[in-house]
Every structure is written in C-alpha cells, then in structure tokens.
Amino acid sequence: MKYKEIISEIKSIRDYKDKEVSRELFDELKQYYDQAQRLVDNIEIEVIRKNHTVYEQLKDSAGYNNKMIKAPHYLIFLSEEKDYYIENVGYVAQDIILKAWSLGIGSCWITFEDGEAIKKKLQIDSDKKLAAIIAMGYEVDHKNKVLYENVSDYNPSKADVKVIEDNTSERLGIRDIVFMKKWGEKADPDELVNFGLLEGFTYGRLAPSARNRQPWRFIVDDGTVVLTLKKDSYVSQYEEKIDSAVIMLYFKAIIESTLYNIKWNFTKPKKDYQVPDDYKIVAYCIV
Ligand SMILES: Cc1cc2nc3c(=O)[nH]c(=O)nc-3n(C[C@H](O)[C@H](O)[C@H](O)COP(=O)(O)O)c2cc1C
Numbered sequence: 001m002k003y004k005e006i007i008s009e010i011k012s013i014r015d016y017k018d019k020e021v022s023r024e025l026f027d028e029l030k031q032y033y034d035q036a037q038r039l040v041d042n043i044e045i046e047v048i049r050k051n052h053t054v055y056e057q058l059k060d061s062a063g064y065n066n067k068m069i070k071a072p073h074y075l076i077f078l079s080e081e082k083d084y085y086i087e088n089v090g091y092v093a094q095d096i097i098l099k100a101w102s103l104g105i106g107s108c109w110i111t112f113e114d115g116e117a118i119k120k121k122l123q124i125d126s127d128k129k130l131a132a133i134i135a136m137g138y139e140v141d142h143k144n145k146v147l148y149e150n151v152s153d154y155n156p157s158k159a160d161v162k163v164i165e166d167n168t169s170e171r172l173g174i175r176d177i178v179f180m181k182k183w184g185e186k187a188d189p190d191e192l193v194n195f196g197l198l199e200g201f202t203y204g205r206l207a208p209s210a211r212n213r214q215p216w217r218f219i220v221d222d223g224t225v226v227l228t229l230k231k232d233s234y235v236s237q238y239e240e241k242i243d244s245a246v247i248m249l250y251f252k253a254i255i256e257s258t259l260y261n262i263k264w265n266f267t268k269p270k271k272d273y274q275v276p277d278d279y280k281i282v283a284y285c286i287v
Contacts, residue, residue: 001032003253006098007203011169013106016071016137025103032099039091039245039264044080046128049073057121062112062133064211069108071135078119078128084266086238089131090245094208095253097134106139111210111239132242169212171205174198178218183274187220195220196259197287204251210239216247219273225251226284227264228275244282255287262287 026049033047054074060066077093079085097107112118115130124130178187178201192198197220209215215230229244248264255262264283275281 001099001102001253003098003250003257004199004203006101007206007250007254010098010101012108012208013135013137013139014069014108015140016106016135017140018072019138020072021105021137025105028103029096029100029105033092033096036092036095036099038088039248040082040084040088043082043085043088044128045089045092045131046078046126048076048078048124050076050122054122058110058112058118058133061114061118061121063110069110069135071108072137073135074110075132075134075136076122076124076130077132077134078124078126079131081129085129086131086241087245087248087266090242091249093132093134094246094249100136104138105136107134107136109133109208109210109242110135111236113236113238172214174201174205177201177205177214177216178220181219181221183217183219183276192220195287197225197255199258200225200251200255203254204247207243207247207250209243209246210235213243215240215243217279219275221271221273223286224269224271224284225287226269226273227251227282228273228279229282230279248283252285259287 050073052070052072055068055070058068062068075093075096077089079089100107110133112130112133119126119130174189174192175186178192179185180187180191189198192201201218205214213230213232213235215232215235217228217230219226219228227244227247229240252262252264262285264285266283268281269284273281
C-alpha cells in the first residue's frame with residue numbers, strides 16, 4: 001500500500017452520500033484485512049459489516065457526546081479479550097481505514113463507552129469484546145468540511161464540531177512532538193534525517209486521534225524510540241489505547257517502507273526518561 005500518499009490525503013469523513021459501497025470493494029477490503037499485519041499475535045478478531053440501520057440503533061449511545069455519525073455502512077470490530085486487544089484492533093482497523101481510502105471510500109472512527117450495551121443494541125450475541133466502530137461510505141462533496149477544532153484551541157467542555165474552510169485538521173510540528181535523549185529536549189529534524197527517522201515522525205504526526213488532541217510525544221535515544229501519551233481527564237482509556245495504536249501503525253508502516261522492520265514493545269524501556277506525571281510511556285521500539 002502507498003502509505004505516504006494515503007496518509008498525506010486522508011481525513012475523517014462525517015457526511016456521507018446515500019450510496020452503497022459495492023460488494024467487490026468490500027471483498028477487496030476483506031482480502032487486505034486477511035493478510036494485514038497485527039500488532040499482537042494470536043488475538044482473534046471478528047469484523048461485522050452493518051448497514052445504515054446502525055445509526056438509529058446507536059443514535060444516543062456512541063460518538064463524541066453521543067453524537068452518532070450517519071453512514072451507509074459500519075464496520076464493527078469484536079475481539080477476544082487478551083492483553084492489548086484494544087490496541088491490536090486499533091492498529092488493524094486503522095490499516096483498513098487507509099486501505100479503504102485508497103479505494104475511494106471514506107470513514108470515521110466512532111468512540112463509545114459501554115461496549116456491552118452497544119452489542120445488545122446491535123443484537124450482537126458474542127463473548128468477544130466490542131473494540132471498534134467505524135463509519136464508512138462515500139464523502140458528500142462539500143465545499144466546507146465539518147472538522148474538529150485545532151487541538152490548541154480545543155476546549156473539552158465545548159466538544160462540538162465547527163465548520164472551517166480548510167479541509168484538513170491541523171497538526172503539531174515535529175519539534176513539538178519529538179524529543180532527543182531526554183524529555184523536553186526538542187529534536188533537530190536534520191539529526192532525525194541522519195537516523196532515518198524523520199519521515200516516520202513527519203507522517204506519524206498526521207495520524208488521527210480522539211478529538212484531534214495529538215497526545216503523542218516521542219523520545220529518540222540512540223537506537224531507541226520511546227512512545228509516550230498525554231493523559232487527559234476528558235479522554236477515555238479506550239480512546240488512549242486507539243490513539244496509541246494508530247500512531248504505532250503510521251510510524252511502523254513508514255519506517256518499514258523506507259528502512260527496515262521494527263517491532264513495538266509494550267514493556268517499559270530500562271532507562272528512566274523522567275517523563276512528567278501528565279504523560280505515560282506506552283511502548284518503545286528499537287530502530
Ligand atoms: C479513538 C478515536 C475516536 C474518535 N471518535 C470520533 C467520534 O466519535 N466522532 C467523530 O466525529 N470523530 C471521531 N474521531 C475522529 C477524530 O476527531 C479525527 O481523527 C481528528 O479530529 C483528526 O481529524 P482528521 O482525521 O480529519 O485528520 C475519532 C478518532 C479516534 C482516533
């Protein structure tokens with residue numbers, strides 16, 4: 001998949017045409033999904049494709065402030081409950097979202113709180129846990145897009161949409177999210193080029209995140225890249241886990257398209273990086 005191209009273009013779609021995606025395209029997505037990489041091995045995932053009726057069923061129980069997104073299709077991801085199963089689904093689901101975009105299909109993550117209640121509303125009888133809801137379909141050709149505010153303006157008490165002229169949400173710069181050796185020491189992009197890591201971060205920072213808060217900060221320490229995540233009281237653990245998984249996919253996909261294979265480890269690195277209390281270490285990889 002042409003990750004760089006897709007990552008540069010993709011955005012969340014919240015307004016959909018009343019037009020169905022063909023069975024052939026869904027078959028292509030399914031084929032991709034069957035051979036796609038997982039973040040964690042040996043966790044069984046089940047993906048259920050549902051139609052527009054989900055909107056009525058989940059109208060007041062999913063989405064930001066329970067504001068459900070209306071779409072012709074939804075992908076519902078269920079998973080066996082094992083360590084890091086939410087991150088694993090987040091990783092796989094984001095890969096499907098990117099593949100769908102390459103086929104001309106738009107999508108959007110839909111957050112939720114009570115997975116068991118949602119399964120009931122959707123009449124899903126399964127021991128597996130609800131791990132993701134993704135809206136899918138064709139984008140309405142709007143001039144103005146409905147987007148979430150820039151993270152720096154973001155006010156959690158006012159978590160609603162606003163219409164802006166541009167069609168891409170804003171992102172933080174490399175120097176804002178990557179530190180060198182220790183917390184707070186802003187990375188020099190030239191140095192990141194020398195390590196072969198600049199593109200990983202350049203594209204990684206374009207990843208979607210719950211409420212576009214872009215909670216990721218990295219510490220690059222010789223051959224180690226440590227991923228940390230900001231803790232915010234208005235963000236659920238579920239959203240934190242998906243936000244982590246999505247950036248792991250972006251970073252890994254880009255590094256692997258230019259350099260070599262990497263593997264994210266969920267254990268903490270040995271060195272103490274003195275990460276402040278409002279951040280936590282999520283994972284690290286050796287590059
Ligand atoms: C875990 C997660 C949950 C999200 N939940 C919702 C949601 O419920 N409703 C919504 O409109 N957008 C949702 N989004 C989309 C984000 O708001 C969006 O990715 C972010 O604002 C950046 O915009 P972009 O994807 O267009 O670049 C979610 C994204 C993530 C990663």
